[in-house]
Amino acid sequence: MANPPAEFLAKCKARLGHRVMAEFMRIQIEVGEARGELQELRGTVAEVACRYGLAPIAASTHPFGHWRKQSHTDKERYADLANALQATVRLLLICSMHVHVTVEEEDMRPSARYPTLGMRMTDFCTSLEDSLTVAALYQCILAILYRLRTSNQRWRIYPLICVQENRWRARHYGITDSSVDFGPKTRCLMASCWPRLGIWWPRTLRPLGCADEIRHARENLAKGTSAQIRCGSMTRPSRAAPIRRMP
Amino acid sequence: MRIHDAAITGGADKADALIQVVDWLIAETVRDL
Numbered sequence: 001m002a003n004p005p006a007e008f009l010a011k012c013k014a015r016l017g018h019r020v021m022a023e024f025m026r027i028q029i030e031v032g033e034a035r036g037e038l039q040e041l042r043g044t045v046a047e048v049a050c051r052y053g054l055a056p057i058a059a060s061t062h063p064f065g066h067w068r069k070q071s072h073t074d075k076e077r078y079a080d081l082a083n084a085l086q087a088t089v090r091l092l093l094i095c096s097m098h099v100h101v102t103v104e105e106e107d108m109r110p111s112a113r114y115p116t117l118g119m120r121m122t123d124f125c126t127s128l129e130d131s132l133t134v135a136a137l138y139q140c141i142l143a144i145l146y147r148l149r150t151s152n153q154r155w156r157i158y159p160l161i162c163v164q165e166n167r168w169r170a171r172h173y174g175i176t177d178s179s180v181d182f183g184p185k186t187r188c189l190m191a192s193c194w195p196r197l198g199i200w201w202p203r204t205l206r207p208l209g210c211a212d213e214i215r216h217a218r219e220n221l222a223k224g225t226s227a228q229i230r231c232g233s234m235t236r237p238s239r240a241a242p243i244r245r246m247p
Numbered sequence: 248m249r250i251h252d253a254a255i256t257g258g259a260d261k262a263d264a265l266i267q268v269v270d271w272l273i274a275e276t277v278r279d280l
Contacts, residue, residue, distance in 0.1 A: 039279070039280045042276065042277060042280055043277065043280045046276070046277050046280075055273045055276075056273075056276060057269065057272040057273055057276050058272075058275075058276040059272050059276075062269070063265050063268050063269055063272075064265050064269075126272055126275040126276055127275055127278065127279065128276075128278070128279040128280065129279055226275060230271055230275075
């Protein structure tokens with residue numbers, strides 16, 4: 001896990017413009033937007049990195065990188081962050097995947113940098129196909145919510161603590177264990193939740209043109225993610241995790 | 248135990264396994280380009 005030379009990002013920017021940006025750590029860079037663009041961006045970054053004897057990995061963290069060996073990007077904003085937060089940011093060797101979706105409504109653009117709704121809670125997908133699938137799922141779910149909103153309807157709103165329970169379970173067990181369906185108050189394997197979500201696909205797939213990516217999501221549920229395939233088999237927790245009794 | 252500590256204290260086998268993971272990450276990152 002090596003800090004790239006200063007001219008590495010400059011060379012990437014010369015070829016890709018504003019579509020590639022520095023992140024806080026010099027070892028992290030940010031790239032954006034869907035299939036063809038992501039292929040070009042990853043390919044160009046890999047090509048430029050190769051000239052310096054480096055190779056990029058699309059991952060939320062490096063398996064054995066050490067924070068003491070890292071330095072932050074030389075920008076005033078990051079220098080201010082480092083000065084204000086000290087060890088808190090120096091220890092941050094993690095990054096998440098950011099997906100931005102444009103919504104045609106003025107009051108739904110909380111991203112400070114782009115006119116979009118941003119999502120940054122998922123891990124970084126190493127596989128390009130998995131990355132595109134997560135982006136497509138987020139885009140489709142936003143389209144479903146937007147459709148409801150324009151029909152003067154909305155999804156049921158659950159207490160934040162309930163949402164956090166499912167988030168915790170997803171973080172620990174991935175797609176292999178159950179989450180809680182707070183409507184009927186039952187546990188639900190992701191594979192069995194999929195058909196219920198699927199009734200929305202015909203109405204959202206066609207205009208968004210992401211049928212291939214959604215198909216890939218279904219394949220992932222059956223075969224496992226690329227990381228699980230790498231490990232040789234779908235991993236399952238040794239015992240079901242406890243869930244508190246719903247009131 | 249932090250994973251980089253495991254690489255140090257786990258001996259050659261564990262370090263080799265981690266290097267294999269990084270090799271796979273590098274290959275997987277550019278596989279579908």
